Amino acid sequence: EAQVTQNPRYLITVTGKKLTVTCSQNMNHEYMSWYRQDPGLGLRQIYYSMNVEVTDKGDVPEGYKVSRKEKRNFPLILESPSPNQTSLYFCASSLSTGGNQPQHFGDGTRLSIL
């Protein structure tokens, strides 16, 4: 089954404790991205990747890191999480970078930073 898989689905942690949210897709998609969703603010892009070893900042990259060492994986790293990073996070992928390709979303990761 074609899918985007995120882990964990839920995480409660404390300020400053490094964490990684994994994202994996099995569709051989070139383009992957991370979004955060906050009430009233919609979906805001954190980082995106157009292919292996090619990443770039989205609209709200501060406090986050990503890497794309393999085509299928695009982990989101919070080196020193803070409470303002409490949010619902979605990973998404699409076949290519063109605006004519649908984005496939993972099921989301709800992070709570205390």
Place this chain on the structure above:
Amino acid sequence: QQPVQSPQAVILREGEDAVINCSSSKALYSVHWYRQKHGEAPVFLMILLKGGEQKGHDKISASFNEKKQQSSLYLTASQLSYSGTYFCGTPIKAAGNKLTFGGGTRVLVKP
């Protein structure tokens, strides 16, 4: 620049129609529409690739007016399953075609 959606919320009775608008201050060359049910991931509905294009998905259709830099999503004879938040997304050519989403329109269909 984030596209602007209107209205922010709409309440319908089953069988009623609604229109959701998405407009941008920048030139659009395609528009995406997604629906997100509460607690779930956004799900792709359709992409409109050129001005004047219209598409349909079940009884949900959309149009794209390139000159006016806007798109509209039409919910016809709404069903309970249409409830959710609808997002439009517009790619930004100057930024690797990254998709920028509007703030969303919450739709509630009541029996």
